[in-house]
Amino acid sequence: MPTLHALRLFVATADTGSFSAAGRRHGVAPSSVSRQVASLEDGLGAQLLVRTTRHVSLTEAGRLYSQRIVSVLADLDEATAAVTDLEEAPRGLLRVNGPPAFAVRHIVPALPAFLGRYPEVQVDLTLTDNFVDLLEVGADVAIRVGELEDSSLIARRLAPNHRILCASPAYVAETGAPGDPVELGNHNCLVYTRHHGDVHWNLGGPEGACEVRVGGNFRTNNTEAVRAATLGGLGIALLPAWLVGDEVQSGRLVRILPDYRAAPGALDTAIHALYPANRHLSPKVRALVDFLVTRFGPTPYWEATNGRSPPAGGDQSQDPGRHDPDG
Numbered sequence: 001m002p003t004l005h006a007l008r009l010f011v012a013t014a015d016t017g018s019f020s021a022a023g024r025r026h027g028v029a030p031s032s033v034s035r036q037v038a039s040l041e042d043g044l045g046a047q048l049l050v051r052t053t054r055h056v057s058l059t060e061a062g063r064l065y066s067q068r069i070v071s072v073l074a075d076l077d078e079a080t081a082a083v084t085d086l087e088e089a090p091r092g093l094l095r096v097n098g099p100p101a102f103a104v105r106h107i108v109p110a111l112p113a114f115l116g117r118y119p120e121v122q123v124d125l126t127l128t129d130n131f132v133d134l135l136e137v138g139a140d141v142a143i144r145v146g147e148l149e150d151s152s153l154i155a156r157r158l159a160p161n162h163r164i165l166c167a168s169p170a171y172v173a174e175t176g177a178p179g180d181p182v183e184l185g186n187h188n189c190l191v192y193t194r195h196h197g198d199v200h201w202n203l204g205g206p207e208g209a210c211e212v213r214v215g216g217n218f219r220t221n222n223t224e225a226v227r228a229a230t231l232g233g234l235g236i237a238l239l240p241a242w243l244v245g246d247e248v249q250s251g252r253l254v255r256i257l258p259d260y261r262a263a264p265g266a267l268d269t270a271i272h273a274l275y276p277a278n279r280h281l282s283p284k285v286r287a288l289v290d291f292l293v294t295r296f297g298p299t300p301y302w303e304a305t306n307g308r309s310p311p312a313g314g315d316q317s318q319d320p321g322r323h324d325p326d327g
Contacts, residue, residue, distance in 0.1 A: 006036040014066045090284040091120035098143035100127040141275045153274040159296035163262035166253045170233040188235035189214035205260035245302025
């Protein structure tokens with residue numbers, strides 16, 4: 001088998017048309033380059049170069065071999081760089097894009113621990129509910145809650161996105177709690193929607209999936225507004241656990257039909273980190289994604305019933321996640 005050194009010398013000779021120039025590029029004598037290439041030809045049983053006193057040129061076999069070897073060496077260099085990056089400390093500006101409600105509650109509070117662990121990283125956080133083109137806005141990574149659009153981006157699952165039924169203790173004291181999903185139709189349900197017309201909540205529970213038509217005297221396209229109305233005792237809401245976890249754990253809200261939650265679907269998908277499908281992931285992006293996966297864990301702190309706080313350094317049991325479009 002030819003050595004990598006011989007292959008690099010051959011590629012340099014093919015590129016420069018000279019043993020001397022190839023030698024200067026790699027810091028070896030022209031005679032050594034000539035011997036290495038000759039040994040390569042002997043091993044292949046094919047002439048790769050046509051030699052004259054002033055110049056060398058590629059044969060047809062040499063051109064074919066050079067094209068393949070250049071690609072192989074590039075792949076090898078990429079692999080080497082990827083492994084080297086694993087050992088490098090994350091550093092530089094990390095541009096993050098995310099939805100305001102989730103980021104303010106769960107990304108920003110994580111930054112002191114993250115930046116304390118990686119002091120050479122600086123975070124530039126842009127908040128928007130709109131899906132953006134990462135390359136267009138110059139972001140390194142985006143946090144997305146809910147259904148993902150088809151794209152060439154890599155998606156890493158950070159946490160589940162469960163939606164739960166909840167209401168204030170005052171509302172329950174006044175109206176009572178429904179005993180089963182069908183009874184939700186008799187309650188004032190606070191609706192998060194961007195559409196007009198009838199609203200149905202698709203729930204999953206011990207009896208399987210069910211669809212319940214709901215309605216009430218308040219609907220909005222903003223989940224923060226639904227949360228505020230629920231805390232005010234206006235009715236029952238179906239909200240993300242990450243949005244109301246603190247209130248449920250503190251008792252300001254209570255679970256309604258706790259064995260039920262939104263059935264898997266567009267409203268109950270996961271929380272993901274998205275980043276471009278580069279040949280290898282930069283250390284700063286990998287560090288943030290791994291940190292958040294560990295911090296949130298398979299059962300995030302906002303879903304815990306014991307009121308635990310998020311770990312200061314993201315030291316929960318590691319959930320390695322997967323690099324795939326479906327999370």
